[in-house]
Amino acid sequence: MMFSKSSKKFFCILFLSLALCFSSSLFAGVNLKNGNFYISYVDLVIPGGTQKLEVNRTYNSKTTKAGWFGYGWGSSFETALEVFADGSAVVHENGSGAIIRFLPKENVNTASASEKIVKTMKEKNPAMSEKSAKDLLEKLKGDSDLRQMYSSKFGVKSDLAVGTVLYSNISGLQELRRTKDGYERRFNDGRLEVFSANGKLVKIADKNGQSIVLAYKDNLVESIKDSNARQIFFSWYPNGKIQSMWTTNNTSGSGKKLEATYKFDNNQNLEESTDVNGNAYKYKYDQNHNMVSVTYKDNSKLEIKYDPKTQFTTLVKDRNGVETKYAYASNPKNASLHYWTLVTKPGIDKKPVTNRYEYELKKKNDGSQFIYRVLTEINSVKTETVYDEVSSLPNKIARGSHVTQFKYNTKGLLTEKSSTSGEKVKIDYNEKLNKISRVENNDGWTNYEYDDRGNLFKAYNSEGKSVALMYDNRSGLIKTMVDSDKSSKNQRVLSFEYNALGKPVEISLKNVGKINVDYDNDGEIKKVDSKEGHKMALQVTQAFQNLLSIVKPAGVNLNL
Incomplete structure (x- = not known):
């Protein structure tokens, strides 16, 4: 029996829960904390395995660097590492604009680091007065951002010994270890990033050993290749900007070359881009490299305006002509640590609606800042969130009389x-993996067990429901799933077979039947077929619903 279009959609959603579907994406918005306009694209994707190989790029109006794609643009493969005079390090997430700071377990010696920076500056500028040096020294001691800026500008770095480990709680638990060849960044979920001694990204790996390696030539990336032999090649303009990237690893297996191309103006701004699917975009910028418009194939436009003094985004007009306005203000007594943003856009009745987002920051002992409190007023409903200094996660969320508190x-x-x-x-x-081993809530409890790679292999709860998962050793994809219920004594055994791109082509349910899935040349589902019809689909759906209910018990989130 062949399934309908709605069934095909269901199976795509089902496979997405297994991280087996993919899609190119674009998103844009404004960071309400700092007025940064951002927009992202995925220009090339090769699906398959537990992770797809893709090149994405993100524009951030607040970014002053010119990377592969010109001013303001960055990609995940441009992620770079920098060590500073105070013994801390920063990973620049060039794909998202985020900055992740790593610190030693002991307190940073801010005084010693500041003295190193000022000493180097005086050596390079003997005319620097003692008063200027003394004033700068005091500022550096209390401002981590200023220390990082001067440390980077004057090349003052701490020589971290091999084996030194730095830590970060930003965006989850992370460790940064100095090795004889460079640095290793390890994530709590088992991911690994390897950097060269000069901070360039050279390798990415997941918990199952699937890896991506970056090959450089003349300080530029020549190719990116993963452990499944999928490869992306790059060509460059003489000024170090990307000219094109291409692959022959397409979903049809035809060997046809898929290419994305780029053009720049004389100011290193990305002017035109065309992705592998032929989607073309034209970009315009002001004299400060702020993007002011994106023009699409149908000549529709996305337009952006900025405050001439602060360079904060003040207006975004989407392709349909809908305008969103942004206004910024601050506490005159503490402007750098207490400020807010007003966002105005048309409501349901097309009348303007204004929402308010307030931020209050505090300083840590080393001079770095953290968000202490956020107060939002959306549709006249106020929500206050107070954050933990160490983890940067919520301690308390209050909305009216309803309050939720968190401990870490x-x-x-x-x-x-x-x-x-x-x-x-x-x-x-789990003490070794730092993964959830048990959850107790008002409804009961759920226990979790993991294999040596950190993959969940068993979960069971107080209701007598359990799920066991077995994985393919090479790909890390789920090979077998056993779904059991003690109360009904029912058990379902599902087996999965995949094509070369890691997409499921057969789902077998023991003693019931099989589902076969065919794909077109673009990797989209073309046909879903089963002799057992909807009976088979219902059983598979129930098995996955049980999996999700056990794996995601109620309350394990940072929401109200």
Whole structure:
């Protein structure tokens, strides 16, 4: 029996829950905290395995660097590492604009680092007065951002010994280790990034050993290749900007060359781009490299305006002509640490609606800042969130009389959640993997067990429901899933077979039947077929619903 279009859509959603579907994406917006306009594209994707090989790029109006794609643009493969005079390090997430700071477990010696910076500056500029040096020294001691800026500008770095480990709780638990060849960044989910001694990204790997290697020639990336032999090649303009990237690893297996191309103006601004699917975009910028418009194939436009003094985004007009306006203000007594943004856009009745987003920051002992409090007023509903200094995660969220509180362990992992509604959640962790091992909430408990790679292989709860997962050793894809229920004594055994691109082509349910899936040349689902018809689809759906209910118990989130 061949399934309908709605069934095909269901199976794509089903496979997405297994991280097996892919799609190119574009998103844009404004960071309400700093007025930064951002927009992202995915120009080339090769699907398959547990991770797709793709090149994405993101524009950030607040970024002053000119990377592969010109001023303001960055990609995940441009992620770079920098070590500073105070013994800390920063990873520049060039694909997203985020900056992740790594620190030693002991306190940073801000005084010693500041003295090193000032000493180097005086050596390079003997005319620097003692008063200027003294004033700068005091500023450097209390401002981590200023130390990083001067440390980078004057090349003052700490020589980290091999084996030194730095830590970060930003965007989850992370470790940065100095090796004899460079640095290794390890994530709590098992991911690994390897950097050269000069901070360039050279390798990415997941918990199953699937890796991506960057090959450089004359300081530019020549190719990117993964452990499944998928490869992307690059060509460059003489000024170091990307001219094109291409691959022959397409979904049809025909060997046809798929290419994305780029053109720049004389100011190193990306002027035109065309992705592998032929989607073409034209970009315009002001004299400060701020993007002011994107023109699409149908001649529709996305337009952006900025404040001439602060360079904050003040207006975004989408392709349909809908305008969103942004206004910024601050506390005159503490402008750098207490400010807010007003966002105005048409409501349902097309009348303007204004929402307010307030931010209050505090300083840590080393001079770095963290968000202490955020107060939002959306559709006249106020929500206040107070954050933890160590983990940067919420300590308390209050909306009216409803309050939710959170507690964390020394690693910044959520251990308790309670609210005025009576909800209580307690979470334990696997000490080696820092992954959830047990959750207790108002409905009961759920336990989790993992293999040596950190893959979930068993989950079971107080209701007698359990799921066991087995993986392919090479690809890390789920090979078998056993879904059991003690109360009904039912058990379902699902087996999966995949094509060369890691997409499921057959799902077998023991003693019931099979589902076969065919794909077109673009990797989209073309046909879903099963002799057992909807009976088979229902059984598979129920098995995955059970998996999701066990893997994601109620309350394990940082929401109200």
